[in-house]
Each structure stands twice: as structure tokens, then as C-alpha cells.
């Protein structure tokens with residue numbers, strides 16, 4: 001029988017399960033809106049879920065049966081979009097919950113996709129590269145047979161336990177099946193740059209986490225309320241999980257944000273400076289705690305011991321709904337996952353657009369921008385009464401004279417999207433007097449309800 005709750009870390013509490021907890025958060029936000037009850041039911045329902053099993057041959061010649069899932073939560077926008085996770089904890093409840101979070105995330109960020117999520121029930125560390133390749137190819141084949149993958153249908157991306165290598169295998173398998181489709185490359189995002197990927201996608205979720213936290217710290221009124229000085233510089237940070245999201249978030253928070261990473265907790269232990277080695281992952285004192293591993297790690301058991309002023313949810317669902325209540329009660333600011341880790345899907349959207357346009361972002365404008373910048377500098381030089389010093393002019397041209405590269409455009413689009421969305425959520429929080437998570441869900445509900453209304457599908 002299927003597990004009804006995610007077993008990740010054995011910690012997703014209550015009989016509600018993970019999807020039930022997401023729905024509880026949804027209901028709290030829905031109560032603050034005046035949308036029709038039927039529309040609200042449609043928004044929170046998970047449209048399609050598949051579970052399937054397939055055999056693969058291990059390197060030692062034995063046959064193993066592998067279980068896979070894909071859930072498409074909402075088709076209010078097409079295609080649906082969401083990562084593929086390789087973990088032993090993957091189950092139907094988790095896939096439904098994560099696909100629901102994807103729907104809300106995309107709506108909050110104005111990324112025109114419905115939400116989806118997939119998973120394969122394996123511990124990727126226990127398989128060779130060749131075996132992982134066979135598993136990924138067969139999983140993709142099964143998705144294709146069931147019409148759960150395609151540039152206009154459902155577009156996977158990396159998640160826990162997967163990365164660009166798996167995305168390249170998915171793309172290769174799909175394009176072989178559907179090689180007549182000119183847009184086949186857009187069947188998956190998070191691909192290597194040489195194979196249709198976009199520059200900046202690998203670090204996008206971590207970079208988005210940085211922009212989101214930086215934005216939260218900018219508001220003096222909010223920081224004062226939580227007893228912190230405004231600004232990210234010098235804030236102490238502890239990160240749990242140093243994978244794709246955690247690693248890039250930590251690096252960018254440190255290098256570009258001037259924050260102090262004082263603790264890192266990984267699966268096999270933790271380091272904490274200045275107080276030496278610590279064994280407990282989440283109760284280290286700091287200004288900002290970033291869970292970036294898996295769901296259900298902050299529970300009603302350990303929430304009272306959290307010694308952080310801000311909990312920034314880089315992972316999906318790291319705080320259970322019971323723990324969320326406890327954190328709100330003790331005046332901890334929670335920056336919710338549905339907003340904070342949406343940088344990945346935002347840049348995936350840019351990658352998908354790049355694949356559909358069959359052209360690198362900035363290819364047509366870069367040289368033009370460069371020339372324009374040069375012309376402006378020469379015009380300023382002509383208009384000033386005293387001539388620019390030649391060296392100064394040269395150095396100015398050098399500094400501003402390069403048009404935007406694809407990475408510049410991607411990062412700028414990401415920064416703008418994260419900043420805009422934070423402003424919208426914060427405005428809802430102020431207006432309704434709710435916490436950030438409820439505000440983020442209200443934003444998502446309003447936008448999805450609005451798109452249903454525009455489609456006119458409800459008589």
C-alpha cells in the first residue's frame with residue numbers, strides 16, 4: 001500500500017501527510033479570499049498522478065524493478081513544469097504535495113506553467129553512472145508513452161538527487177522518440193549549456209534564494225520588528241544541505257551579499273564556527289537558518305529549540321505546518337518555499353523560451369548594445385566643454401561597453417522577478433495582516449483563479 005505521508009527523515013508529522021499539510025496552508029490563505037468555493041477546490045486538487053514500475057539490468061546482471069511517479073497538479077497553464085527527484089522517500093503523497101507547490105510557485109512568480117513533479121524511488125548514490133543512465137532513459141520512455149512529457153505537455157527539471165546529466169539523458173531519450181518535433185529540446189530544462197541549457201540555470205535556485213533573503217533584509221521596518229539591523233551584510237547564516245541549492249545559495253550569500261556562513265550541516269555531520277563541531281542540524285544559533293535539503297526537518301519537536309530569527313525555506317516543505325505555527329508564535333520570520341526557491345523554475349522558463357526561439361538570449365542585441373554604449377560615451381564627450389582624458393574614455397568604454405551576455409540577462413531577469421514577487425507578497429501581508437506564507441498562497445490563489453476566469457471554463 002502507498003504511504004499516505006512523506007517518510008522523509010521520518011519527520012513529516014500528522015496523519016495529514018505532506019499534501020495535506022500543503023492543503024492546510026492553502027485553506028488558511030483561501031479563507032482570506034472571496035473566490036467561489038468550487039474554484040478554490042479546483043485550484044487545490046491534483047489533476048493527474050501516475051505511478052509505474054519498470055525493470056532495469058544492474059551492472060552485475062541482476063534485474064531490479066524500479067518505481068517511478070509523475071504528478072501534474074494543475075493544467076490552468078500548459079505545459080506543466082516541475083523537477084524530478086531521485087530519493088528512496090519518494091511516494092505518491094510527496095509527488096502530489098511537491099506538484100501543488102510548483103503550481104503556486106509558478107503563479108507567484110508569473111511564470112506561465114502549471115505545477116508538476118516526478119520522482120524515482122532510488123538512492124542515487126547506490127547506482128553506477130551507467131545504471132543511472134538506464135534508469136533515467138527508461139523513466140523518460142515511460143513518461144513519453146503515457147503523455148507525461150513534452151515541450152507543450154509537461155517539462156521536467158532537476159530536483160533532489162538529479163542534475164544536468166540526468167536532464168541531458170532525458171532530452172536525448174525524448175528527442176530520439178519525437179525527433180520530428182522541432183521543439184523537442186524544450187521537453188526538459190536544467191540541461192547542460194552545450195545541449196540547449198541556459199547559462200545561469202545551475203545556480204539559479206541558490207541565486208534566487210540569495211535575492212529573496214536580500215530583499216527581506218532590505219525592509220527596515222520588518223528587520224526592526226524582528227530585532228535585526230536592515231541589510232544582509234554581516235548576518236550569520238546556517239545552512240542545512242550543501243547540494244545544488246544549498247551550495248550556490250551559501251556561495252552567493254557570502255561572496256555577493258557579505259553574509260557570514262557560520263554553520264553547514266550535511267547528511268553525515270555538521271561544521272560550525274566559532275564553537276567547533278555541532279551534531280544537531282537545525283538548532284545552531286544564527287540570524288538566518290536555511291534548510292536546503294528535504295521536507296519535514298523542522299517539526300513541532302525541534303521548532304522550540306530553533307535559535308534563528310529568520311527561517312529561509314530553500315528546500316520544499318522543510319517546516320511542517322505545526323512547526324510553522326510554533327515559529328510564528330515565537331516571532332520567527334519564515335520566508336516560504338513557494339517564493340524563496342522559485343528561482344529554479346524562473347530560469348527554467350528562460351531556458352524553455354530559449355529552446356522554443358532556437359536562439360541564445362541576447363544574440364541579436366549584444367553587439368548593438370555595445371555600440372550604443374560607445375556612442376553615448378562619445379556623445380557625452382562631445383557635449384562636455386572639456387575633453388575627456390583619452391585614458392578615461394577608453395576605460396569607460398571598456399567598463400560599460402559590453403552588451404549583456406546571456407548570463408547577465410538571465411540573472412537580471414531572475415533578480416527582477418524575485419524582487420517584484422517579494423514586493424507583491426509583502427503588500428498582501430501588510431494589507432491582510434497575515435504571515436508571509438499565507439500572503440504567498442493568497443497571491444498564488446488570486447492569480448490562478450484569475451486565469452481560470454479569463455479562460456472562462458467555469459460556466
Ligand code: NAD
Pocket residue numbers: 009083158159160161162205240241242243244245246265266267268281292293294295314315316317341342344345
Ligand atoms: P541535491 O541532491 O543537490 O542536494 C541535497 C543535499 O542535501 C545533499 O548534499 C544531501 O547530502 C543533503 N542532505 C540530505 N539529507 C540531509 C540531512 N538530513 N541533513 C543535512 N543534509 C542533508 O538537491 P537540491 O537540488 O539542492 O534540492 C534540495 C531541496 O531544494 C529539495 O527540497 C528540492 O525539492 C528543493 N529545490 C530544488 C531546486 C533545484 O533547482 N534543484 C529547485 C527548487 C527547490
